[in-house]
Amino acid sequence: MTKSTISSLRRLYERELLSSVVPFWERHSMDREQGGYFSCLERDGKVFDGDKFLWMQGRELWCFSRLHRAIRPEPRWLELAAHGASFIRERGRAPDGDYWFALDRTGKPLVQPYNIFSDFFCAAGFAEYGKASGELWARELASSSWRRILERRSNPKGVWTKQISENRPVKAMGMPMMLLWMAEVMQGIAAREELEAIVEEALGQIFSIHVDRGREAVFERVFADGSHPDCMEGRLLNPGHALETLWFAMRAAERKGDWDMIGRAQEAMLWTIERGWDKRHGGIFYYQDYEGLPPEKLESDMKLWWVHVEALCAFLLAYKLTGDPGCEAWFDRIHAWTWSHFPDPEYGEWYGYLDRRGDVAMSLKGGKWKGLFHLPRALMECGSWLAQMEATCPEGSYVAPRAGGRQ
């Protein structure tokens, strides 16, 4: 990439974040009467369901707090974060401290705390809010929620577990992926040694059993020895999830200066996108079966916003660190498809759910599973990486730290 391309991309990613995505949620997502955030927002921002899903509450709290820390200390963002933080603090937790999965608009619980990812996102929200606001109670709540996550993580669904895991003891990639991200978010709140150990353990699981060099694929669920149960779940690929995990891992490897691991992550990103890209209609599939057999999920061939923005993060970071032209080409290709299909120039924000051909399948901007999270995070990360690349780029083309075999 030339310096001027990098500069244009940086401006595009920053402008989309600050002129389209964030304003949409600032305008439509605040429940000024009952507290917390609305996440079910129609194309034009109309609220179509007032239920409060704790994944979405915690993620939006994280996002406004992060904007304040990472973009600029805008008082409005801190205020919008405080608005969510007090609702989650007051209504988000069951008596045992675990986070409900869903509340009704007024804060009455609707769904039990069966899902530990509610705890992850709320802990992340309070951690980031604590750092942005300086509120001690928020840091303490992040810390106690984190302790509880560590207690629960070997049996995350507790009494609501339906799987009989002794008869098919698979490891899911969701847990090490989340722990990698949380280890960044909890910096300054949990002890550094504890977080470093968590990162090592997560990277170990990801690269020793999920990333399969023999099969050239990243598997969602594997046995502890890296072998694969011969069934739908054993063959399951989720390219967006793999790419998200791999860029977390690549960033952790960068911090450790582990260039071998950066190379392994990059290699796995390339397998994933080569298999996951839809050669007929473009875009990245949601789910795939490794053998090309029918996947379990009906929505497998849909094109989802989060898959595409995580893929952008993956290939931009890989290109930034390695300068690999294959990663640059994939970034360009995914960028072109993503930006020509997902944004809604009329009402702002992005569509979330396209059909295989790339037509809008659902008009919503937010829902039970789409909030203020993947898109603004990706725009912030990519914007910041592009700014770093722009700053170090010579007048010709970008040169990565390890490009051209330099050590």
Add this chain to the structure above:
Amino acid sequence: MTKSTISSLRRLYERELLSSVVPFWERHSMDREQGGYFSCLERDGKVFDGDKFLWMQGRELWCFSRLHRAIRPEPRWLELAAHGASFIRERGRAPDGDYWFALDRTGKPLVQPYNIFSDFFCAAGFAEYGKASGELWARELASSSWRRILERRSNPKGVWTKQISENRPVKAMGMPMMLLWMAEVMQGIAAREELEAIVEEALGQIFSIHVDRGREAVFERVFADGSHPDCMEGRLLNPGHALETLWFAMRAAERKGDWDMIGRAQEAMLWTIERGWDKRHGGIFYYQDYEGLPPEKLESDMKLWWVHVEALCAFLLAYKLTGDPGCEAWFDRIHAWTWSHFPDPEYGEWYGYLDRRGDVAMSLKGGKWKGLFHLPRALMECGSWLAQMEATCPEGSYVAPRAGGRQ
């Protein structure tokens, strides 16, 4: 319909059942090594997952037994039923007698008995098998499973319940729908008075709260007073499920000679199809939101085989009973779309999952949720109704029992 049209349709439905659908499962679905039925079958019948889902095991047992009773006493069908019956009897139940949700190929349990519909389908399978084979143990197992269903039905998910129902106490239509069908299947096994009371209760719930004449729609989840929670689940429409429920209700009403109720079911069928039919691409949507807001499920606009065959049953039965030209026209329209999109003339059986445009989205013939059930049941029911219509049809056009306002 003319007598000759009726006759052609009857032959088509019978031939598809006996020359395409049933032979496919006879050939590919038997696990001769480990017992039970394979349900995950690729387009050509290849097994792509050996797990045994109890919904599918019970349904296939029901189907082979039913073929033996309803079509002809073919020894092969009884033998294939016996093959499944012994596997389900030996491996299907947890120590408390409830049916696991899933087993691995060898019969080891993988998923706890959290789902009462496993019990419904296995009880139905044993009931039908007991009647077909005369095996006393099968009738007794059907009877004890039925008793357990009646105990569990007010709290069907038991300890695995995630919903906090006191905060949004909705009634789901799945339960009365299943009870209506089971009341037919359990004839001769459970006491007649008990089954009659169950039918009355189910019809009461369906027509007093789910079928909403003011809004002209059939709602999946409603409060006990018929009012609607203002959220996605409160607005949820499932046209295939509504039409399946309505033809069960119409048949129950026919048995009671309740022509008023037949009329109410017919009216609700027409609301459902007028809203549920895709005006752009044809076919019936899977899920809809009553207000046209975004539905919760990503697969909402897909076209599913079971939705279409239940719709065929609904409008053929309505036409048979009432002679209504509107029902005849809808039957013709659904028949034309269904038969031109779902059957696979090359390998037999039908595709299950088409995208909105009617293209094949998943090539499988059977899976975790598609077995030998909706399609053969619909072909059997429609075939038998068409045979009755043919037998009573004068040389000109079909005349329904109540056509022309006769009382």
